[in-house]
Amino acid sequence: MSKQIQPNLFGSQKFQKKLSVAIRLVIAVFLILFAIFPVLWIISASFDNSNSLATQSLIPAQAGLKNYQRLFNMDPNFAFSDLSYWRWLFNSVKVSGISTLLSLALTTMAAYAFSRLRFAGRVTLLKAILLIQVFPNLLALIAIYVIIFQFGEIIPALGLNTHAGLIMVYLGGSMGMNIWLMKGFLDTIPRAIDESGMVDGASNFQIFWGLLLPLLRPILVVIGILSFIGTYGDFILARILLTDVNQYTLMVGLQIFTAGQFDKKWGVFAAGALLGALPVMITYLTLQDQIAGGLTAGAVKE
Amino acid sequence: MATTAGQAKRFQASSESPLSVLLRVALIVFFDAGAAWFIQKALVQDFIQLAIVIGIITLMFNLIFLLPKAYPFRWMAFGLGFLILFTIYPMVFTIYIAFTNYGDGHLLTKDQAIPLIEKIKYLPEGGASYSWTAYKSPDGKYALWLVDPDGNSFLCKQDEPIIAAKPGDPGVGAADSKGIPASVEGYERLNKLLAASDKTLPDIKFGTEDGITVQISTPSLASALQVRYKYDLASDTVVDQENGDIYLNERGTFTTKDGKTIKPGFREVVGLENFVNFLTSPALRGPLVTIMVWNFVFPTISVLSTFSLGLAIAIMYNDKDFPLKKLIRTLLLIPYTIPSVITILIWRGMLNTEFGVINRILNDMFGWAPPWTVEAFWARVAVLLVNLWLGFPYMMLVTSGALQSIPSDLYEAATIDGAGGWRRFTAITLPLLLVAVGPLLIASFVFNFNNFGLIYLFIGGGPPIAGASTQAGYTDILISYVYNLAFASSGRGVQYGLASAISIVLFFIVGSITLFQYRYTRMWEEVSENV
Structure with a gap:
């Protein structure tokens, strides 16, 4: 439009550019609305005392903290016997925390061997580990269920409905990509550092623990956070392996709101969903640059 | 190759202290003991595949931690163990399950199902051998006083083994004119009419599954139940003792020629059936x-x-x-x-x-x-x-x-x-x-x-x-x-x-x-x- 009507005016180029920016800003508003509407909606729902899907509006008619009280079983008029929110949150943090720490330990040590030691079958084994992880353990769901059941028949503390059993399964699936990432970072640390340690007569483990691990700390934190969030958000393994409401993780627990009359528990669900999502959201947004780096490190290489 | 050899030498050269060797061997001994216990338990439960996998992992651990040449693998032993147990084994196990009829009605192994089948009992006609008197507790449990033709008497409380007893024994009341105890501790005697018209009594199997089981067959007589099915290992068939029917093993369910089946069925390899069905x-x-x-x-x-x-x-x-x-x-x-x-x-x-x-x-x-x-x-x-x-x-x-x-x-x-x-x-x-x-x-x-x-x-x-x-x-x-x-x-x-x-x-x-x-x-x- 600008080009046809005012072709000769000084600054038409500039005007065109401004117009383009303006149009893109308007589009951005719509895109942002699309992106954050569910979040706004759930925030509003969590403060809407009516607790109902059918009557909720963006600005709650009866605003208040009732839903949060109900979520923590502080409202005697709200009967939802299976609700134990703190317990679920605690279970989630416990399971994800332990799995993350253990899997970091296992993968970092393995990555050290792949990066620093030379042994027959090294490349083959690394390829094999990567190849195996092609198949998500979701596909072997039934077998995993049966195996954990059998474990439980022998050692009840590792069986169905135990967190230890679930953690073991998470550990089994944690090797592949993380070893690959970690080995990549270890490879960037100069060998001279190892050699300086060797000259001083340090053992491999002393070099790993005393010299390399401190240098790995930033990447350990990023991989650790990603892995924690991943486990925290897992649904299906927890869903099939945990059978008792008190053992549920948060994701499994939130799902039971949808059973029966979801629309009558909407506000309480919203409060629970918001509390469960906020820590993860904040972590992501604060660390977005590091995380984006970690995400693309595997594939987009220059 | 030269570097590999040089490196290997260095693993050993970074000479281990005696304490570390001791720790390593202690770790392996400890692990082996645990694994042996686990495998034995698994075999008792008939989890053969699981026992094999744990065996393989144990063997791997022993090699890794005892052979100096396997030193680099010590860094990843536990990771590999979990990888085998929860990623590779489930894949292999999935393949195995896909070729079986595992599912409802076929959840047990054959070795678990046959003893269950052989526990099924039936009430033989004309096998009457006891006269009975019934007692009932306030919470609806029953007990029977049985007298066999030779005059021996027995007390059987519901869900408990049958025991020989005489009137006047601890917990048993004194005999009445016919030699039957007037009462049993915790139970009240039912008169003949009440007992004969009781609706639940004829369905109750007194005694336990493993021992003798007795059920009421007529208003005056009770019979010992007999085992209904006998499994024949050589022909892999089950024979019905009541009427002589022969059940053949049809893909994990014992079935007669005219289609009668025995529950439970059991897990069996059925080849490509699942894929063909799919x-x-x-x-x-x-x-x-x-x-x-x-x-x-x-x-x-x-x-x-x-x-x-x-x-x-x-x-x-x-x-x-x-x-x-x-x-x-x-x-x-x-x-x-x-x-x-x-x-x-x-x-x-x-x-x-x-x-x-x-x-x-x-x-x-x-x-x-x-x-x-x-x-x-x-x-x-x-x-x-x-x-x-x-x-x-x-x-x-x-x-x-x-x-x-x-x-x-x-x-x-x-x-x-x-x-x-x-x-x-x-x-x-x-x-x-x-x-x-x-x-x-x-x-x-x-x-x-x-x-x-x-x-x-x-x-x-x-x-x-x-x-x-x-x-x-x-x-x-x-x-x-x-x-x-x-x-x-x-x-x-x-x-x-x-x-x-x-x-x-x-x-x-x-x-x-x-x-x-x-x-x-x-x-x-x-x-x-x-x-």
Whole structure:
């Protein structure tokens, strides 16, 4: 439009550019609305005392903290016997925390061997580990269920409905990509550092623990956070392996709101969903640059 | 090779202290003891496969921790152990299950099922041998006083073993004129008429399964039950002692020629039956074709839509000096930062056909709103919409990263050659971008191919396909169908065998797509090169 009507005016180029920016800003508003509407909606729902899907509006008619009280079983008029929110949150943090720490330990040590030691079958084994992880353990769901059941028949503390059993399964699936990432970072640390340690007569483990691990700390934190969030958000393994409401993780627990009359528990669900999502959201947004780096490190290489 | 040898020497050269050797051996001894205990327990329970896997892992640990040459593997022993136990073994076990009839009615092994079958008893005609008197406790439990033809008397309380007893024994009252105790501690004697008209009494089997079992056969007589079935190992058949019927082992169920069966059945290898069923059974074929087609349509559209939107955003806001760039990016990233389980459930509420906010708005504006959860078409649209919301920020992240790596002089050269904006996009941006993010698109396809969480949490696979013999819906993909078969038993009960067979089909599809991806990227060569 600008080009046809005012072709000769000084600054038409500039005007065109401004117009383009303006149009893109308007589009951005719509895109942002699309992106954050569910979040706004759930925030509003969590403060809407009516607790109902059918009557909720963006600005709650009866605003208040009732839903949060109900979520923590502080409202005697709200009967939802299976609700134990703190317990679920605690279970989630416990399971994800332990799995993350253990899997970091296992993968970092393995990555050290792949990066620093030379042994027959090294490349083959690394390829094999990567190849195996092609198949998500979701596909072997039934077998995993049966195996954990059998474990439980022998050692009840590792069986169905135990967190230890679930953690073991998470550990089994944690090797592949993380070893690959970690080995990549270890490879960037100069060998001279190892050699300086060797000259001083340090053992491999002393070099790993005393010299390399401190240098790995930033990447350990990023991989650790990603892995924690991943486990925290897992649904299906927890869903099939945990059978008792008190053992549920948060994701499994939130799902039971949808059973029966979801629309009558909407506000309480919203409060629970918001509390469960906020820590993860904040972590992501604060660390977005590091995380984006970690995400693309595997594939987009220059 | 020379380096390998030199390195190996160095492992030993970094000489271990005696304490460390001691610790290492102690660790292995401790581990072996635990493993031996575990394997023995597993064998008792008939978990043969599990015992073998633990055996293999134990052997591996011993080799790794005892052989000096295996030193580098000590760094990854536990990781490899978990990998074998919870990734490799489940795959192998899935393959095994796929060739069996494992599922409801066939949950036990043969060795577990036969003793159960041999415990089934029957009441023989004319085998009367006791006269009886009944007692009843206030909470509805029964007891019998039995006298056999030789005059020996027995007391049998419900669910307890039968014991020889005499009137006047501890807990047993004194004899009446006929030699029957007038009372039993905790029970009250029933008179003949009451006992004969009692409705539950004739059904109760007194005694325990392993010992003698007695049941009332007439108003005055009770008989010892006899074992009904005898298993013959040599011919692998079961003979009915009551009428002489012969039951043959038909794929894990003992069956007569005219089709009578004995429960429980047991797990048995049935060859390709599950795969044949998967491909040919008319009851399955209808829903399966629908599910298969959708299983490819869903990830294809998802990848295309998320990639297009993500790329459009990346291009629109790529200029370095675009106002509020950082803020826009952060806000658009929000869908990616919330655990998807939570957002899927939020969308489930928002797209509720009756009460959801989307439909309330649409109804106000147009007087009509799509029946998201009711009609197959709209359910699929809803799933795709939610997945677009979930997936575009990731695509935005990776494409904007890749866009920055395209050299700007390429665009300048193209502009000089007179290429317009669209031409520059199709000839430069898109091809170069696809090289960089192509593997990620394939990975995203594979992820959505098995996106169980979305389908299950958002809509549970619904709306249901009418006339399907097993639970199946129009938005079901294979993995959610597998879940229904294995865990959400409805009607036919759980079918681990068939579900595993479908999992194997999924293994193959996912495996071939990913292998293609590996060939396409340089990842594979990098593993080989980065020595």
